[in-house]
Amino acid sequence: MVEKSINKDRLIKNFWTLVTKQDVNGIQVFLTKYRSYISNDIRFPPMLHCTALHVAAQKNNEQMAMLFLNEGVDINAQNKIGATALHLAARLGHVQMVSLLLHEGADYSIVDEQMHCPFEVAMWCVVESALLYPLRSNLAALEACEDHANRDHQQLHTNLNRISHDMERLIMEWEDMQSQALEEWMAYLQQTSLESQLQVELTQLKQTLEQCEIEKREQATHQMNLREELESVFARYRTALSVSQEASVELQNQLNALESVRHTKDLLSTTHADKLGILDTMVQHVNDIDIQIWGISGLVHLTQDVNNSEPHEILLKQSVLQVIHDTIERFPYHAKIQEYAMTTTANLCDAFPGACELCMQERFIDNFQLARTRFDNNEALLGQCIVALRAIMMPSQPCEVLSQVQIKFTGKFCTDDNSFVVDMLAKALNSNIIALQDLVPDLAGLLFVLAKYNARQVFLECDNLGLRTVLAFLVRDNIREEVVHMKCPEQDTLPSCYISFGLSKVILLIQKYASNPDVIMWGIRFLRNLAERDVMAKEQVNRSGIELILAQLITACKSTTLRVSILQLLYVAFLSSEFNEVEELSTMVLNCIRDCVLEHQNSLSMQEWALKNFVIASQHPSNLEFLMQSQESVQVCVINEILFPYTEVPIDEYDDRKSNPVIIWAVRSLLLLYQYRKSFAFIAYDKSTVDGIGGDLHNRANCAGTCQIIIALENHCKRSHDPTTAPILNMLIVLRKYIGCSCTAENI
Missing domain, CATH: 1.25.40.20 (Ankyrin repeat-containing domain)
Structure with missing residues (x-):
């Protein structure tokens, strides 16, 4: 106040x-x-x-x-x-x-x-007092200093000449003394060298004579030793010769014995090696544990080739599953028998899917689950158990139609406590052991089975490890060969359970774990995967309200990879349709698309998908009106930040495969801007002023740098031999027509 x-x-x-x-x-x-x-x-x-x-x-x-x-x-x-x-x-x-x-x-x-x-x-008094008097004082002081310096210089010069003469005289005297001393020293060295040389020669001669005497005595001694050693070698040779003759006889006897043993083994193998012989032997000696181990290990080798189903069909006709079932129940605490039984069962089911129903009827799932609990510390057996369970419920060659028995026992398995799957998955993902890492596809197969039968609780354990693994296998680009053989759901039309599971759980997880980029990334890619391959899933994603969540994620997160995934999902779910009809989007989503164009972060994929969404969304009149409110800033960004850098890249460093898609959508966005401006001008002005619209549009384009960009891109495309440059040239021709540009490099 x-x-x-x-x-x-x-x-x-x-x-x-x-x-x-x-x-x-x-x-x-x-x-x-x-x-x-x-x-x-x-x-x-x-x-x-x-x-x-x-x-x-x-x-x-x-x-x-x-x-x-x-x-x-x-x-x-x-x-x-x-x-x-x-x-x-x-x-x-x-x-x-x-x-x-x-x-x-x-x-x-x-x-x-x-x-x-x-x-x-x-006034003169000012000049004299303020300027001339200080200057005169300084001049007098400088002249006094100069006189004093000249006197000092003359004195120093005189002293220096005197010192130089004295120094020259001393140097000459010193050189004479050095020359005389050097002559005396050289004479002394020469005399001393002669005396030393004579002394050395005498000493060497004496040493040579002594060495000759020593070598003569050593040679005599060496000859005596060589004679004694030669006599000893001859004696040992005669002894070794006799021993080798005895060993040769003994070796021949052993060879004969080995031949007899091999012949006996061949006879036994002929009896037991065929399938019927192995099974009969196991049935006839049910209590002999050695025969049971031998037999079931033989079945592992017989069923190892899963690509040839003929021996597997023969074994199934001979009731091999009943024999295996009797063996594992008779020896429930023998880990090796249980492991071999699991391996044989997995091989049979993968090679011949018809064995899956028989295994379920023989209650192999329950037996393997009991064996897993008995030997919970045996990782090898646990791994074989997972492989066998996956093969029974999801074989490599899936059944066309599941029987009621398969549905019943698979559903019963899914209702049990299957947390061990997630525990084993966590151990396999964090382990450097190859055997554990190879179990990941089989664990993923079990997770697919659990997802199909709505066993959802297991997916949320260990911080959603099961869910993240399933999502990873569903959206990954390069699927491992083992997973391809298992016919995972991403290779075919998704069942309805995946659609309901994805929409009901993934959208909630995206909201719940908004701060976890991994869960968000896999969730968005999973929804995009659903919307791309299933029309019903696309409609449900479209009506789920997910676009508001995606808009919030784009605003909150600056990650380029996440933004690209969100733009891809928006394009698949909201901007692409069978009849090329674009829906009216919310202002929040349109704001995000515009912000992604303006904040493209120098990423090619970000630029491409942001411009693609911008152009496609503008096909709806309401979306176009909203986006054109920022037409000036979008034009500046497209010309100066996206297109202009490409015109400065040398032709030998230019990558057409990566850059041309971005240039195509950038030119399309410019064409869209000028189309809107031209149509708006026709509406805003009366007929008498319409003729001047084209010239005004060209002047604005020239001021904004569009004409320079058109000429630079045309020259760049003409030097390039890539076929993708043809659409760019065509769109540049259309753009020239719209803005009425006839500029060349000479008159620009």
Whole structure:
């Protein structure tokens, strides 16, 4: 309230009253209190719009001048006729004021309106006192310093010459002494070298004679040792020869024994190797554990080739499943028998799907579940159990129609506690062991079975590990060969249970785990997978209200990969249809599409899908009207940030496969913008002004840089040999026609 009651004009009037009266103390108090209301560049109209510093200079008040300089008044400020404070002080002959202003940094080169600098209008006393007197003083001091320096230089030169003569004389004496000493030293070295050489030669001669005597004695001793060793070798050779003859006889005996054993084994193998022989042997010796292990391991090898179903059919006709069932029930605590039985069962079911129903009738699922609980620490057996359960309920060659028995026992399995599947999945995904990693496709197969029979609770355990794994297998681009053999649902039309499961659970999970990018990513890709391959699923996704959730995710998350997935889902679910009819989208979704165009983050995939959604969504009139509200910013983004960088890329570094799709949709967006502008102009103007619309549209396009982009892209496409450049050239021709552009590189 106090600030509003202050009269600023009165404050300025009081300020100039204090200045004209040269009341320095009053000015200090006034500025301390009202500093925020008084500008440093305030002017006084009655005195040629001068500043307070001009008044201080005119009044020759040094204290007041220093006060205003400390307050920040421009020392070089000019009044209405271009004079600075230095002009006024010099013209009036205020010597001390001129010296003060020069000391504070005043510019004495500024000229007034009459093109006079301060010292051109100054009185002679000012020039002499403020300029000439300091210069003369400095000149006298410099001349005195120069005389003193010349005297010092002459003295130093004399001393240097004297020292040089003394140094030359000393050097000559030193060189004479060195030469004489060197001659004496060389003579001494030569004499010493001769004496040393003679002494060395005498010593070497003596050592040579001694060495010859030693070598002569050593040679005699060595000859004696060689003779003794040779006699010893001959003795050992005669002994070894006799031993080798005995060993040869013994080896022949062993070979004969081995041949007899092999013949006996061949006879036994002929009896038991065929399928009927193995099964008969196991039936006849039901309590002999060795025969049972031998027999069931033989069945593993016989059923190993799952691509040839003929031996599997023969075994099934000979009731192999009943024999295996009796064996695993007779030896329930033998881990190896249980493991072999699981492997044989899995091979039979994968090779011949008809065995799945027989296995369920023999209650193999219950037996394998019991074995899993008994040997819960045996990872090898647990892995074989998972493979066998997957093969029984989801064989590699699926049955065309499930029987009531299969539906019954599969449904019973899904109602049991199957948390071990998720536990094993977590262990396999976090393990570096190849055997555990190879179980992931089989675990995924069991998860597909559980999903089909609505065993949904198991998917939410371990932080939705089961759900994330199923989603990963459903949307991954490169599916492993093992999974392909299992006929996963992504290879065929999705059953209705997947549609209901995906929509009811995935949308809720996207909302619940909005802060978890992994769950969001797989959920969006799963929904896109559903909408792409199933019309009913697409309609349900369209009516689920998911577009509002996606719009919120685009706004909240800046991840390029996530935004691309969301744009792909929007395109599949809302912008693509069998009859090319685009729906009216909410303003929130349209805002997100526009923001993705403007914030494309220099990502090619982001640019392509954002522009694609922008162009396709604009086919609906309501969407077009909303998006065209930002046509100027979209045009600037498309031309300057998307298209212009491609025109500067050298042709040898240009990747047509990656860049041409982006350029196509960018040119289509420009064409859409100018189509809208032209149609809007036809509606807005009357018939008499329609002829000028084309010229105005071309001028706007030329100012925005569209003509330059068209010419640059045409030249770029003509140099490229990629077939995808043809649509770009065609759209550029259409764009030229719409904007009426006939520009070339020469007249642009």
